[in-house]
Amino acid sequence: MQLNTHTWGEGDRLALLVHGIMADHRTWRRVGPALAARGYRVVAVDLRGHGASGRGEYGPQLFADDLVETLPAGAELAIGHSLGGLALSLAVDRLNPRRAVFSDPAWHLASSPEGFGPEVFADLKSAPREQIRSMNPRWEEADIDVELATLAAWDETTALTLAPLFGADLLPSAPVVPSLVQLADPSFLIPEAAAATLRERGFEVRTVAGTGHTIHRDDFEGFMESLEGWV
Template sequence: MKLHTREWGTGDRVAVLVHGIMSDHRTWRRVAPALADQGYRVVAVDLRGHGASGRGEYGAEVWADDLVETLPKGPELAIGHSLGAMALSLAVDRLAPARAVYCDPAWELRADADLVARTFIDAKHAPRSAIAGFNPCWEQADVDIELATLAAWDPATAQALPDIYAVSRTPARAKVPSLVLRADPSTLVPPDMAGELTRRGFEVRTVPGVGHTLYRNDFEGFMAALDGWT
């Protein structure tokens, strides 16, 4: 499926951005312009079931195939967050970016996938007060975007999670130069997994004191953690 995309900048280098579940391209409202200022043409997708992209069958391989069909091959930089990082890792050998950055990647769920799916579905109609209260360091614009992206999101995507995580999605090796940025603490990339990823050829960095949406919780800290990768 060809996905809806949003672009920033007109640079010679290309950077591609892939959001996580319940979100869409608007989540990159600060990251994308910052990369454009560095000379990138930035292309951000709405995954299937999110934003303005189509609906249909959902699954890890489906999301990865959509990225390959939509995004330019051989970008200088590819960044994925959470479930988007998982989809990116399944597409990375075909997209062939020069560098890949996986932000708190959802390669494994150590919690019950059915429970996680129900929690996400329940969040579909979360009020502004709940979103702001759960994310006290977010700017008001991020709360507004979260409400808008939840409204546009198809909760059936969450129903695919138990099947997706019936097997581990952690890559056996880094297929391109790859950086993992983990939250502090991270339930998705705990210390033992971080060590294993290092052994598999990934560079692993921690953004201190931030939650799962690293670039919203501490934009400056997130960009600093990308030093040498952009």
């Protein structure tokens, strides 16, 4: 599927941005312009079922295949957040960017004794502003506005395709290209043992102190600082 894209900048270097579940390209409202200011042409996608992209069947491999169909290979940089990090990891051998950043990627969806599962994400489709604010106390009001708009545009059935991933070990066996894994503090997707495994497998792992899962919106400055040497 050809995905809807949004572009910032006209630089000679190309950066690709892939959002997480429930979001779309608007989640990168500060990151895109910041990379463009560094000389990149930045292309952000809306994954299928998100934003202005098409609907259809859903699943990690389909998300990855769409990236390959939509985006050019050989970019200078590719960044994927959460589900976007998982999709990027399944497409990275074909997209072949020079460097990849996986921001709190969905590689280790732990099973929960409380029954936490994909339906919890689907229920957020109708979350009111106050709930979004209470869940994300560090966000700017503009990010809450974006979240409400992206939830309205999102097909929540995409979340239900995550069910087989809960309890699965999705950690890549090795980085295909030089790769940074950027973690929240703490990360509920990449626990300490998984982070140690990733280091052993050749990934660089950095934690952005005090942040939740959506690092680039919790602490934009910390997010950009953690990319030092990678952008």
